[in-house]
Amino acid sequence: MTITITAFERSPDGGKGLARDTRVRWALEEAGLPYEVRLVSFRAMKEAAHLALNPFGQIPTYEEGDLALFETGAIVLHIAERHPGLFPADANARARAITWMFAALNTVELPILELVTVKLAEGDKPWKAARLPLVEDRVRARLNQLAARLGDGDWLDGGFSAGDLLMVSVLLRLRPSGLLNEFPSLDAYVARGEARPAYQRAFAAQLAINAAPSP
Amino acid sequence: MTITITAFERSPDGGKGLARDTRVRWALEEAGLPYEVRLVSFRAMKEAAHLALNPFGQIPTYEEGDLALFETGAIVLHIAERHPGLFPADANARARAITWMFAALNTVELPILELVTVKLAEGDKPWKAARLPLVEDRVRARLNQLAARLGDGDWLDGGFSAGDLLMVSVLLRLRPSGLLNEFPSLDAYVARGEARPAYQRAFAAQLAINAAPSP
The missing domain is CATH 1.20.1050.10 (Glutathione S-transferase Yfyf (Class Pi); Chain A, domain 2)
Structure with missing residues (x-):
């Protein structure tokens, strides 16, 4: 199932990697999962389509089939629970x-x-x-x-x-x-x-x- | 296995329930789990024995056999994952x-x-x-x-x-x-x-x- 995350069309940090999509990208890379990225503008983040994914109007979001998540911590946990590389076995x-x-x-x-x-x-x-x-x-x-x-x-x-x-x-x-x-x-x-x-x-x-x- | 949490010996809110042990108590009650409480003073929270449980010197902590956790969110998640009452089945x-x-x-x-x-x-x-x-x-x-x-x-x-x-x-x-x-x-x-x-x-x-x- 394709994984799609959202990221800033233009990150406020100019590419220093501090926007939270980097955290989710990192988790996906540790797990070896391919993913797609949909870029959203500051304006689009506050519009209904994005608010349906994240009621607080932020990035990143995570879509996989009919599952839609927000909150970086929850997304990283979701990935870590389902794929090796991010959690110990014990x-x-x-x-x-x-x-x-x-x-x-x-x-x-x-x-x-x-x-x-x-x-x-x-x-x-x-x-x-x-x-x-x-x-x-x-x-x-x-x-x-x-x-x-x-x-x-x-x-x-x-x-x-x-x-x-x-x-x-x-x-x-x-x-x-x-x-x-x-x-x-x-x-x-x-x-x-x-x-x-x-x-x-x-x-x-x-x-x-x-x-x-x-x- | 006995569950032991820590709480303030004297909560700064005087009992309004805003200290974070209330959140863990609530989760334990939803799950129907008995638990014990060890009260810690402000001074003891910053001493080695408590810092071994929570390096940031805060309450609550959670002990169950040889497992020791801190962070309210992680404790509530741990309880919710293992007992019915806090997570949906799907x-x-x-x-x-x-x-x-x-x-x-x-x-x-x-x-x-x-x-x-x-x-x-x-x-x-x-x-x-x-x-x-x-x-x-x-x-x-x-x-x-x-x-x-x-x-x-x-x-x-x-x-x-x-x-x-x-x-x-x-x-x-x-x-x-x-x-x-x-x-x-x-x-x-x-x-x-x-x-x-x-x-x-x-x-x-x-x-x-x-x-x-x-x-």
């Missing part, structure tokens, strides 16, 4: 990998998205300069805890899993801020993720769209 | 229920937690009054989209699921703000969740701890 280890998926998207990404709000959505506000260090410290607190748990391991819990896929993807958002450089073990962890052939294929696929000349 | 409907779990914890809860930050963590900052309406509007935008999808349905996708359990739990945080009252269909949706016997048992169990006289 049931307890699999439950822990799912824990890391939620930890990435809730506990770790939350202050990172606050940082995006400070810089973009509220980048013109008079409180920007005073708020930025507060939010950066919230990010650092999470990174400290994450680095303590990772220790000198390659991945968060044994072999690479969908939990690492999402955690690396979340941490990648921090690279422009310089905060990741303060945590060498996490920086190396992210680099290990980026070095995976499946990530590189996913990154190249989104770049090919976003680096192309405007239509 | 595989596609189950994948959609998981989508709503992630939507609740990422897309909808994110601006709601920003609202908590405005009022609590940054409640003494000079920008509080100017930021509050901005963040409230981000919450309203999500509630508008959620209300549009819910329509006149009782639950988000057919029968009650773990997706509704988490969405209702997330929306409950809004009650003190008055924002929920602006969306009558969502207010009624939350009330339907609260009316479930399993929720009432979960709420009563956490209240019994938090309403007790200080030790």
